[in-house]
Amino acid sequence: MLDALTLDQLRVFVSIADSGSFRAAARSLGRAQSGLSSAIANLETELRVVLFDRSQHRPVLTEAGATLLAEARTLLIRADAFRARANSFHQGVEAGLRVALDPLLSLPKVARVVSRFHLQFPSVRLELDTTPMTSALAMVLDGRCDLGLTAADEQDAHIASEVIGEIDGMIAVCRADHPLAGREAGETWTTVDLSGHLQIVISDPSARSQGRNFGVLSQKTYRVGDLATKHALILAGVGWGNLPLWIIADDISAGRLARVALAAHRAGEPAPLTLYAISRIDRPFGPAASGLCRMLSDDFGRRRTRPAPSRPA
Numbered sequence: 611m612l613d614a615l616t617l618d619q620l621r622v623f624v625s626i627a628d629s630g631s632f633r634a635a636a637r638s639l640g641r642a643q644s645g646l647s648s649a650i651a652n653l654e655t656e657l658r659v660v661l662f663d664r665s666q667h668r669p670v671l672t673e674a675g676a677t678l679l680a681e682a683r684t685l686l687i688r689a690d691a692f693r694a695r696a697n698s699f700h701q702g703v704e705a706g707l708r709v710a711l712d713p714l715l716s717l718p719k720v721a722r723v724v725s726r727f728h729l730q731f732p733s734v735r736l737e738l739d740t741t742p743m744t745s746a747l748a749m750v751l752d753g754r755c756d757l758g759l760t761a762a763d764e765q766d767a768h769i770a771s772e773v774i775g776e777i778d779g780m781i782a783v784c785r786a787d788h789p790l791a792g793r794e795a796g797e798t799w800t801t802v803d804l805s806g807h808l809q810i811v812i813s814d815p816s817a818r819s820q821g822r823n824f825g826v827l828s829q830k831t832y833r834v835g836d837l838a839t840k841h842a843l844i845l846a847g848v849g850w851g852n853l854p855l856w857i858i859a860d861d862i863s864a865g866r867l868a869r870v871a872l873a874a875h876r877a878g879e880p881a882p883l884t885l886y887a888i889s890r891i892d893r894p895f896g897p898a899a900s901g902l903c904r905m906l907s908d909d910f911g912r913r914r915t916r917p918a919p920s921r922p923a
Contacts (some may be wrong), residue, residue, distance in 0.1 A: 616690050619653040620682045622646050623661060627679050631668050651915035661921050704896040706735035710746035710755040713837050714777050716856040722785035723905045734898045739793045742812050757899050761883040774903055775910025776882040782870040783858055784850035805829045808849030810840045885910050
C-alpha cells in the first residue's frame with residue numbers, strides 16, 4: 611500500500627506544516643510551488659487521507675494530518691540517522707564505541723566531554739562501562755571494550771597505551787565524628803594505629819589483581835563493588851577509606867567528612883594520577899576514538915608523563 615511513499619513527500623509535508631503555506635515551504639526548500647502541490651497530492655493519494663484543508667487562505671492541518679505529522683517527523687529523523695550511520699561507514703568513522711571508564715574519573719568532566727563528542731560524532735553509538743581498578747585492561751584485552759581510560763599503570767604486550775592527562779589522587783577520609791578524625795595538627799596515623807579501625811575498600815574482580823592489595827592499611831576491611839557504596843558507608847561512619855576528591859569535596863567543605871592523616875602518605879594534597887588511554891594493538895583507534903581521546907586530553911590536560919604510583923583501594 612505504501613510502496614510509493616517517499617522521504618521527499620514527507621519532507622514537503624513537514625515543511626508546509628512548519629512554514630504555514632505552500633509558498634513559504636517552496637521558498638524554504640528552493641523548489642517550485644507547483645512541485646510541492648503535486649508531492650502533497652500524491653502523498654494524500656498514497657495514504658488515502660486528506661492532510662490539509664485548502665479551503666482557507668492558508669492550508670490548515672486536518673485531524674488526520676495533525677496526527678500523522680508527528681509520525682512523519684519521526685520517520686525523517688530515523689532516515690537522517692540511517693544516512694549518517696551509512697556515511698560514517700563510508701568515511702571510516704566507527705558505528706559504535708565501547709569505553710571502559712576508571713571510576714576515579716570526574717563524572718562532571720566526563721559528561722562535558724561526552725556532550726562535545728555527541729555534537730561532533732552524532733552517528734556513533736557510545737557505551738560507557740565504569741570498571742574498578744585493573745578491570746579496564748581486562749575488558750580491552752578480551753574485546754568487550756574498544757577503549758579503556760584508566761589510572762592503573764598496567765602493562766601488556768597486546769596493549770597500546772597513551773598518556774592523555776591527569777586525574778586527582780585518592781584522599782583518605784572518615785566521618786567527622788569518627789575516632790580517626792581527631793588528630794593533632796602534624797600528627798599522623800600509623801598502620802599500627804589503623805589496625806583496629808575498619809577500612810572500606812573496593813573489590814577488583816580482575817584476575818590480574820588477585821592477591822594484590824592497593825592501599826589497604828587496616829587489618830579489618832569491608833569490601834564493596836563501587837565508589838557510591840563506599841562513599842555511603844564512610845558517610846554513615848561505618849569505617850574509613852580512600853575516595854577521589856571530586857566525590858567528597860562538598861562533604862569535606864560542609865564538615866561531614868574529615869581527612870585521615872596517614873603516616874604512609876606524604877603531607878599535603880595527594881599526588882595526581884596519570885590517565886592512560888589503552889587499546890588493543892590489533893585494533894587501532896578510528897576517527898571517533900581518536901576524537902574522544904583529544905577531547906579528554908583537552909579537559910584532563912597533559913601535565914606529566916611519568917608512571918603514576920599504585921593508587922589506594
